[in-house]
Amino acid sequence: MGLFFITRLNFFPVAAASGFMLLLPADALAIQLHLTSEGIITHQMGHIFFLVSMVALIFTLSGKGLDKQKGWRLIQYSAFFFILWNLDAVLGHFLDNQIQVIKLENISFSRMRMLVHNDSSILYWVYYILKLDHLLSVPAMLLFFMGLSVLVKEQQTISAKKESH
Amino acid sequence: MTGSFLPILLTDVFGSFAMMILALLCLYKAKILRDLDTDNAVFLYLMWISTGFAVFAISRSFGHILKQFLILTGNPDAWHAISPYSGGVNTVSFMLVGLITLFFNQTWKINEKILSGRKSLEDAHIKLKDLNQTLEHQVIERTERLAGSEYKARRIFEHSLDTILVTDEAFNVSEINQAGVTLTGYERKDMLEKKMGIRDFLEKPLEWDRIQSLLEVHEHIVNEETDFLRPDRSMVRVLITGGVDYGAFGCGKSFHFIIKDINDKKQMEQQIAQADKLAALGELSAGVAHEINNPLGIILGYTQLLLKEQSGFEEDLKTIEKHVKNCRDVVSDLLSFSRKGSTEMSRLDVTKVINDVIKFLSNHTDFRNVGIILNLSQKEALMVNGNEQELAQVLINLMINACHAVEKKGRIEISTEKSNDNRIFIEVKDNGTGIRKKHFSRIFDPFFTTKPVGQGTGLGLSVGYGIIRRHGGEITARNRKEKGAAFTISLPAALPADCTQTRAD
Numbered sequence: 001m002g003l004f005f006i007t008r009l010n011f012f013p014v015a016a017a018s019g020f021m022l023l024l025p026a027d028a029l030a031i032q033l034h035l036t037s038e039g040i041i042t043h044q045m046g047h048i049f050f051l052v053s054m055v056a057l058i059f060t061l062s063g064k065g066l067d068k069q070k071g072w073r074l075i076q077y078s079a080f081f082f083i084l085w086n087l088d089a090v091l092g093h094f095l096d097n098q099i100q101v102i103k104l105e106n107i108s109f110s111r112m113r114m115l116v117h118n119d120s121s122i123l124y125w126v127y128y129i130l131k132l133d134h135l136l137s138v139p140a141m142l143l144f145f146m147g148l149s150v151l152v153k154e155q156q157t158i159s160a161k162k163e164s165h
Numbered sequence: 166m167t168g169s170f171l172p173i174l175l176t177d178v179f180g181s182f183a184m185m186i187l188a189l190l191c192l193y194k195a196k197i198l199r200d201l202d203t204d205n206a207v208f209l210y211l212m213w214i215s216t217g218f219a220v221f222a223i224s225r226s227f228g229h230i231l232k233q234f235l236i237l238t239g240n241p242d243a244w245h246a247i248s249p250y251s252g253g254v255n256t257v258s259f260m261l262v263g264l265i266t267l268f269f270n271q272t273w274k275i276n277e278k279i280l281s282g283r284k285s286l287e288d289a290h291i292k293l294k295d296l297n298q299t300l301e302h303q304v305i306e307r308t309e310r311l312a313g314s315e316y317k318a319r320r321i322f323e324h325s326l327d328t329i330l331v332t333d334e335a336f337n338v339s340e341i342n343q344a345g346v347t348l349t350g351y352e353r354k355d356m357l358e359k360k361m362g363i364r365d366f367l368e369k370p371l372e373w374d375r376i377q378s379l380l381e382v383h384e385h386i387v388n389e390e391t392d393f394l395r396p397d398r399s400m401v402r403v404l405i406t407g408g409v410d411y412g413a414f415g416c417g418k419s420f421h422f423i424i425k426d427i428n429d430k431k432q433m434e435q436q437i438a439q440a441d442k443l444a445a446l447g448e449l450s451a452g453v454a455h456e457i458n459n460p461l462g463i464i465l466g467y468t469q470l471l472l473k474e475q476s477g478f479e480e481d482l483k484t485i486e487k488h489v490k491n492c493r494d495v496v497s498d499l500l501s502f503s504r505k506g507s508t509e510m511s512r513l514d515v516t517k518v519i520n521d522v523i524k525f526l527s528n529h530t531d532f533r534n535v536g537i538i539l540n541l542s543q544k545e546a547l548m549v550n551g552n553e554q555e556l557a558q559v560l561i562n563l564m565i566n567a568c569h570a571v572e573k574k575g576r577i578e579i580s581t582e583k584s585n586d587n588r589i590f591i592e593v594k595d596n597g598t599g600i601r602k603k604h605f606s607r608i609f610d611p612f613f614t615t616k617p618v619g620q621g622t623g624l625g626l627s628v629g630y631g632i633i634r635r636h637g638g639e640i641t642a643r644n645r646k647e648k649g650a651a652f653t654i655s656l657p658a659a660l661p662a663d664c665t666q667t668r669a670d
Binding site: 039042043046047049050051052053054056057060061064079106107108109110111112113114115116119121124128131132133134135137138141142144145148149151152155156159 | 166167168169170171172173174176177179180181183184187188190191194195197198201202208211215218222236237249252253255256257259260262263264266267269270273
């Protein structure tokens with residue numbers, strides 16, 4: 001409701017104060033105290049939410065029988081890859097940010113040092129693979145693009161038929 | 166533990182670029198879809214989700230590239246300062262994508278409703294179009310039928326041989342066909358401009374009051390007989406049938422009349438009645454004449470025998486003889502009127518007969534001051550089969566009557582004509598007093614005369630009628646439009662001589 005009382009005259013002072021508070025979070029006069037781990041939890045919840053929505057999309061598409069159409073089937077595949085990518089991201093963030101069992105440091109342009117809890121080589125390789133998450137997100141995006149391309153082609157054919165009629 | 170960072174770095178950097186490019190391409194494709202069907206809610210949904218992906222991919226990829234760049238260039242602190250914002254934007258963007266994705270089901274349902282609505286609308290449009298076309302066809306068809314009907318009605322109106330007359334509420338002429346114009350003798354323009362009423366056509370306008378009251382009571386009249394008086398003062402006997410019309414919407418009262426000219430029919434009926442009457446009279450006359458003729462012969466014989474002896478009653482006997490002879494002439498005329506037997510017939514030239522009659526009458530004192538005009542057909546000889554003496558007698562009678570009608574100082578015209586149906590017409594017209602209407606039905610009756618007592622026997626026209634009938638012809642009388650009367654004799658033309666010869670052979 002308060003926003004409705006922002007007029008042209010007081011808009012700039014209000015905007016400036018809001019920006020100042022946003023850019024200096026340490027001095028924010030929040031009512032509740034937010035801990036530093038809150039960020040990663042929110043981020044993880046975001047990934048899980050994204051994952052769940054992709055699962056929902058897959059089932060919705062199947063439920064409506066759209067998986068029989070090539071375009072939507074490709075989008076369904078894209079959703080599947082996004083699920084994998086979200087799992088990858090959740091696990092990666094869990095290991096480095098959340099329980100902090102792994103820490104990666106750059107030694108040089110081509111070399112890195114990975115500080116792994118108990119020097120577990122399995123954890124090392126698991127984390128190493130998890131860091132290659134683009135191998136999941138790029139195919140996911142590509143499949144989504146391909147799905148859209150097929151839908152465009154189909155719609156163009158339908159439109160051409162309509163016009164010819 | 167150390168290891169190669171290069172695979173991670175390359176995957177991260179190239180993957181980020183690829184993500185950005187693919188996300189933008191997705192946005193482009195979604196835009197094309199949206200443009201192809203702007204009413205499709207699913208395409209709008211794909212547009213939103215592609216936008217979400219684009220924001221997500223760009224923010225994330227930019228963050229990743231920046232991160233690698235800052236760390237590898239030895240600025241990890243800078244990255245630590247930026248990373249909360251990058252992470253925050255990244256979190257929000259993929260949560261946004263997730264959120265949008267969850268609305269797919271609802272969007273799909275909305276789209277189905279839109280498509281269903283559109284389909285119904287299209288079906289309704291097709292139905293409406295069909296209905297419209299059907300309506301158009303019906304309108305065209307009915308317009309054609311209406312035009313055809315109007316054309317028929319107009320043709321019936323225009324070409325009807327009976328008068329069709331439409332009047333307004335006050336019985337003033339609104340429309341009249343050509344037959345009506347001919348019947349009434351008035352110009353259509355005059356009738357409309359002068360707002361002439363049907364009453365104006367009647368010979369006796371007061372008679373219209375009676376007809377009008379019938380119309381008002383019954384809303385129609387059937388075969389009301391009356392006389393129309395034309396502008397040239399001639400009369401026409403007519404039958405009027407009519408009724409009221411309240412118009413298509415019941416608010417335009419008018420009257421429609423059909424008027425039949427029964428003049429000819431009436432005249433024919435009168436002629437038939439006259440012929441019947443004269444035939445009956447002829448039968449009677451023949452009987453009476455036969456019964457009287459014998460006693461008259463005896464009386465005349467005995468009178469003449471007595472005259473041969475000296476009795477002292479010679480003068481009385483001569484008077485008896487004179488009157489008996491008169492009676493015998495009358496009886497002879499009566500027999501002539503009623504004679505049915507054939508007389509000697511031969512081919513006669515009508516022109517010659519007329520000329521002989523005129524020559525004969527020109528010496529008569531009564532015709533000295535009478536102008537005789539001959540208007541005889543010169544095209545061909547007008548030949549009839551007949552008895553010359555009898556035909557001459559008829560013409561003489563007509564001429565004498567005409568002479569009396571013009572009071573011995575007028576003009577008599579004799580004209581002849583041959584019609585296309587092989588009939589020869591001889592007309593004797595005078596400019597005398599004409600025939601009184603009440604006498605028309607009696608002029609051919611034996612003993613009917615309008616002359617003073619002693620000046621005529623009243624047998625001239627009846628004898629003439631009998632002779633003409635025996636010749637297969639007709640004789641009619643009428644009053645001329647101008648002054649005077651006209652008698653017309655119609656006789657069948659004789660066949661050409663060679664034809665007659667052939668028949669005789």
